[in-house]
Amino acid sequence: MLLPLAWWTIRSRKVSFAGSFVTMLCALVLTTSCAVLLDAGAGASPAQGGADVVSFVVPFGFVCLFVMAFAVAGTFSLSVQQRTREIALLRAIAATPGQVRRLIAYEVLVITAVAAVPGCGLGVLLADGLRAWLVARGMIPSAFPLGFGPVSVLTAVLICGVTAEAAVWSSGRRASRVRALLALGEASVPRRRVGAIRTCLGLAVLAAGIWGLVAIGSSGGSDAANTAVSMVMVLMVAVALLSPWVGKLAGGVFGLLCRALFPSIGLLVKTNLSSGYRRLGAAAGPLSLTVAFAAVALLVPQMKWDEQWHQERQRLVADELVRSDGPGLPVSAAHTAGTVPGAGAAVGATGTYITVLTDKDALKGPSGMAQAVTDGPLDKVLDLGVSAGNVGRLGPRDIALSTDLAQRAHVRVGDRATVSMEDDRTEKLHVTAVYTRSRGFGEAVLPQRLAVRHLDGERPLLDVVYVRAAPGAQRQLADSLASLHRNQPSWQVLDHATHRAEALRDRDASMTATYLLLLVVTAFTSISVVNTLVMTTMERSGEFALLRLVGATRGQVARMMRLENAVVVIAALLVGAAVAGAVLAVFSQALTGSPTPHLAPGTIALILGGAGLLALTTGIVTTRIALRHRPAAALRGTG
DSSP, X not given: OHHHHHHHHHHHOHHHHHHHHHHHHHHHHHHHHHHHHHHHHHHSOGGGTHHHHHHHHHHHHHHHHHHHHHHHHHHHHHHHHTTHHHHHHHHHTTOOHXXXXXXXXXXXXXXXXXXXXXXXXXXXXXXXXXXHHHHHTTSSOTTOOOOOOHHHHHHHHHHHHHHHHHHHHHHHHHHHHSOGGGHHHHHHSOOOSOOHHHHHHHHHHHHHHHHHHHHHHTSOHHXXXXXXXXXXXXXXXXXXXXXXXXXXXXXXXXXXHHHHHOHHHHHHHHHHHHHTHHHHHHHHHHHHHHXXXXXXXXXHHHHHHHHHHHHHHHHBOOSEEEEESSSOEETHHHHHHHTSTTEEEEEEEEEEEXXXXXXXXXXXXXXXXXXXXXSSOHHHHBOOOEEEEOOSSOOTTEEEEEHHHHHHHTOOTTOEEEEEOTTSOEEEEEEEEEESOOTTTOSXXXXXXXXXXXXXTOOOEESEEEEEEOTTOHHHHHHHHHHHHHHSTTEEEEOHHHHXXXXXXXXXXXXXXXXXXXXXHHHHHHHHHHHHHHHHHHTTHHHHHHHHHTTOOHHHHHHHHHHHHHHHHHHHHHHHHHHHXXXXXXXXXXXXXXXXXXXXXXXXXHHHHHHHHHHHHHHHHHHHHHTTSOHHHHHHTOO
16 A cells, blocks of 8 residues: 555655655665675685775775765655655544655655666676776776676665665654644644754764864874775764754854845845755755865875975985886895995885884784885985984884884883884884984884894895985986996986976876775765755745745746855855865874965865855756746646
């Protein structure tokens, strides 16, 4: 009985359920693509790139799942809120609360089933496209097979369906519990009170987000970068839970402003904003998510690279760098480069990984990348910004630590630190210096001859040799190293300009995954923005018709909606900018010690302008479509 009624309801409310269908379709595409890639990666061997695919999909899928849940929950909740009078009518004719909730659940089930086939099919195509993209970027071998089973596809459908069911259950719970005799009366008056449980939950999530920001503000820049997107998610969940309050605040403030600036139509706009604060909050949610996520995803890597390159320019005293286009340079390369005509000093370095043990029984402690350097005057080729001690020449059992690692390990210059090397064997080393310029370099510096003992028989190689010219011999050194390159073609010589160009190429390569994630998520959130605005505007076709019947012209109604849409856009941009600004300020504090980040004005203008233009254009076009129908036809519901 309820299933046919659910199908009839879907067919009778085309706009509302079309919005729900589009959101579910996009959610299934995203979720299915992630599930298929994860299944294929788990089934592939390491030689086929299975582990690389899994490491790519897990963070990518985590963000996509959050965005999917945010959009699906918002759209389906809005769909239920728009049907308050319909639900009230069902209650008035003796439908029980359980029947109403089951009807809504069946409607979600029908929409999920209808969207499942095209959504899963497009999701598989997207997964294949992502696989081709990863192969083209050299991130996985071309032999990686896109093999998956039905479980991954069914899991994606289940995740999307359960998310939507949870959203409509929460939204429909109160509407279905209204007493039958009072149902139509309560439905005709907008709710003035925000639920206490929702408010308390939103405040709790907001408090957790603020606590998280405070925590990462005192952590290292790398830790802050890894948690920046997660903090956006937490804060946006708080915004979604508190969206009625956001709508109330924005409606009250901007309603008064509209009334003052536009006396003739501002009063009507103020009244609409005050009574429709829930609609305002719901419409602002997806747009604020788009702004916050795009800003953090784009600006955090840029800030991190800017600070890294700033420290690199200060750190690099050497005139030339020697690298290999193969697996590495022989250890003798440092001596060879240091003895060419014009060379004043040369030190080789290779990356390794260490852990400074603070819990010796559990073998736990802060860890990070380290540089194992050859014998030589390190301070002649690198200015590490030493704040205590000396790194001129490291002894055989010496180690220098970055300020961040020293603080986390609770050690100072002169202490003896227990260090776990790459082979998990430990060494007791003397902390000889603490330095500040560690970004893009390493959290520790130790002798290369010490690191060699922990290679388990592997051939020691160098990643780079830093070479500084003798006083006044820069030109001679460049010519000597060029001659060395001709004799050793695999040895690449880089001056400062070439080194920067190479760093820029590495940055662009590392950012491709970020750009892909941003493209996918922004496309989905943009669809969600358009969907929400279309649903909230088309729902008011009857209201527009009534205004026109009492004498308002089509132009006056359009101007009213332009003002309301402008309020929605401004509120969403302010909320999104506030969330992004809080995260970026904390990240800047952790990275540079200053809460004022240096941001590219063009990027900020692109994010805010693009999001605002999308929302305003959608509102204008949708209003124009809603006003095309004759008022009488719109009131009858035949338009």
